[in-house]
Structures are given as C-alpha cells and as structure tokens.
Amino acid sequence: MADNKLYEALNVSRTASDTEIRRNYRKLAKEYHPDKNPAAGDKFKEISFAYEVLTDPQKREIYDRYGLKGLQEGDNNFAGAEDLFGHFFGGGGPFGGLFGGFGGGGLRHAQRRGPRRGENTVHRLKVSLEDLYNGKVSKLQLSKNTICTACGGEGGPAGALQPCRTCSGRGVKVTITQLGPGMVQQMQSRCQDCDGEGEVINERDRCQVCMGRKVTPQTKLLEVHVDKGMKDEQRITFRGEGDQMPGVEPGDVIIVLQVRRTVRVC
Structure with missing residues (x-):
C-alpha cells in the first residue's frame, strides 16, 4: 500500500501539483504557527517536514516510490528519522510509530535533522547590578520579518512561482x-x-506589498522580565520570535544580560 502520510499531513492528494502543496502548506502554517497557536508546535513541525520533502523533486520521487523508509535508507539526511520523530513528535501524530521496525539501533550514529529552522537572533540588554538584585521589566523594540499577509508568503498570485x-x-x-x-x-x-x-517569480507578478520577498518587516515590542538574582551574561529566550520565512520554523530571540560597567574617576 502506498505511503500517503506526508500528503495527508498537508491535506493534498498524491497527484497534487507544487502549487497545490505550497498553497495548502501556507494555509496550514498560518493555522498552526506557534505565534498564533502555541499548543500546535508539533503539528507545525510535521507539516514543515512534509512540505520540505514534497517540494523537493528528488525526495518526493523517493518517497512516492519507497515511502518514508526509502527516505530513511536512501538519504543520509533522513537516516536518523527514528530518533528525529521520537524527539520532535514523541511517537504521536500522523508519523508516530512509522519507524518502529526499521532497525533503530543501527541508526544512532546517523546525522539528525528536523524541519528547516531559522537562525536565532541575539540581542544584548544592558542592566545594572541593582536591576539584577531587585529585578525589573524592560521593554525591547525589535524588527523582524513576518510572512506577508497580502500574498500568504507566496510572493505573488497562485502559479506565479x-x-x-x-x-x-x-x-x-x-x-x-x-x-x-x-x-x-x-x-x-x-x-x-x-x-x-x-x-x-517575474517582476510583473510580484506581490506589491512584499515585492516578491514573501516577507514584510514588522516591529515588535518584547517585555523582558529580569528576575531577582539573575546574573551577568545570563540568557532569556523567546521561543519562535525570530524572523519568519515560508517553509522555515522561526528561530528564537535570545536576550543576553550585560551589566553596565561603571568607571570611577579619582
């Protein structure tokens, strides 16, 4: 029986075109994106993985012919799939248990890889020793890229890519x-x-809002809670608040506390 798990994850048929796959992914990514639905992190990773496979002609061909097992055995990037799904999806979701009989013990050395993930963004926040002792809340204004709402991250009308x-x-x-x-x-x-x-995408077909870039700049205000007893160089992480890009799981924004050094003049 044909393996349709990845197609089912994106709600498309095995004969779906690239345009259909991308369109459904954009729709699902909006619904399950961690920014809008924090409880759907696993689902977002599942559809991102399915999107990565089905939009790569070579990987899709292997998957259509041999299923997930073919990806596992035929591509080193998927050789650690048993560990990968166990780690990301906890054995649940539409992919749970798929790799149970594939000889996982011999895969421990293989390269692990999950859905594509954006880079983390690091910002330094200057604080005083008094701030670390008493605690405080700082507001930090950041600029980030977000998926264009006008074109849904397509860069233009359907079929233009x-x-x-x-x-x-x-x-x-x-x-x-x-x-x-x-x-x-x-x-x-x-x-x-x-x-x-x-x-x-042709210049004439590009979205007039994002100019075909698929993302638009946005300013966001983060509240950074510096708790009592925190230390110099301690990190505060905002999960998934990094730059967005279609088909990519956003990275984190990491705030690094930096104590202001006082200079005494004698």
Missing part, C-alpha cells in the same frame, strides 16, 4: 572541476538567481 532554471529548483548550484586524470572536485553553492529558494 516557477522553478529556477539555473539550479533546476534545487536552490544550489553544483560545480565540477577536473583536478587531474580520474580526479574531480565537486563544489556546491547557493544559487544566486533564486537566492537559494529554488523558485523565481
């Missing part, structure tokens, strides 16, 4: 250099034409 011809939709360019007889060097770099997205 096309696979990048330069990298064939992979987002990376592979250069092979002949070093000598029987010796070649393979280099991989981000595709400059699509900025690593694997997709391009």
